[in-house]
Amino acid sequence: MSDAYTDGAAADNSTIERFLNDHTLKRVGAAIAGAFTLAVGVLLYFIIDFANPDLFVRIIPRFLEAFVLVLGIVAGGSILSIPLGIFVGLGRVSKTRFTNAISTGYVEFFRGTPLLFQLIVIYYGIPALWIQNFGDFPISNWAIPAAIIGLMLNHGAYVGEAIRGGIGAVPEGQMEAARSLGMSYVQAMREVILPQAWRNALAAIGNDQVILVKDTSLLTVIAVPELISEFRQVNSATFDPWTPIILVAILYLCITIPLGKFVRYLEARSDWGGGDRR
The missing domain is CATH 1.10.287 (Helix Hairpins)
Structure with missing residues (x-):
């Protein structure tokens, strides 16, 4: 058997x-x-x-305006989220309990709640609180600043976790060696640990920035005239979903594909250990 x-x-x-x-x-x-x-x-x-070629040609100008707006929002959100994420990542590995607790709470909140919820809170909640306590809200076109702030805060949490993981992947002996050479903790972190952590975290940060581009599609709920908003308006007026969908897909890919290539270029440039650096 x-x-x-x-x-x-x-x-x-x-x-x-x-x-x-x-x-x-x-x-x-x-x-x-x-x-x-x-x-x-x-x-x-x-x-x-x-698809309808005539409609395609007619709607191109308005979609290009939305495309330029999305580019600006992406640039603002990305430029602000990366340094914010670096500070959050440093806070997550800090030995100071208060700093660590604040950074952890920030990350847990912004990773644990939907971006859509955060955008609604920022767009509707902040003006309501301001009006209740101080009178008229000073910013007339609040949608675009709210969009940039929402993307910055949300993706800053993800970048922070990527930086934390990158710092954790650096051998502990690196810090000990830097301190033995007379560097302070801040100097060692700035000159030795963070450059290596950045290389370790670069792929995750790059992927997060591509996701940031796609997250701009949620901005339609706070009245930002981005690509999905334009699609909804064209579809409502013409009952033709496929023609604007094709244009939306093309324009998003015009951002995400070059961004992905740029991230891969940075990864190749940061490959200190060798490999193909073409």
Whole structure:
């Protein structure tokens, strides 16, 4: 009985090994990739065939205006979220309990609540509190500043966690060696630890910035005239969803693809250990 069970298990293992060899896996992978490419091609054919070229040309100017606005919001949110995230990451590894607790609470709140909720609180809540306590709200067009602030605060938490992880990946001996050379804790962190932590965290930070671009689609709920807002207006007026959808997809990809290439370039430049630096 034992020998029969052993022989059966060996046969099963042999079948699995034959299936999992490199040649079979390559064929399966190629077949899946081919089927996916074919499905995408068929979908694109029907979408393009369904689109209205005249409407496409007419709506391009308004979508380009929204595209420029999105670029500005992305630049503002990204430029502000990265230094904020660095400070949050440093706070997360701080040995001072108060600093660590504040940074941890910040991260838990902004990672634990939806960005949509945060945008609504900032856009509607802050003016309401101001009016109740101080009178008229001083900013007439609050939607765009609220969008930048919301993206900054939300993604600053994610960048902070990436920096914390990057610092944690630096060997402890690096800090000890820097302190033994007479550096203060701040000097060692600035000159030795943070450059290495930045390299470790760069991929996660880059991915977060791509997500930030896509998160701008939520700004339609606070009356920012971004790409999804323009899509909704065109669709409501023409009852043609596919033509503006194609334009929205193209414009988002015009941001995310170059951004992804830029992040990969930075990763290659920061590969101090060698590799292809072309």
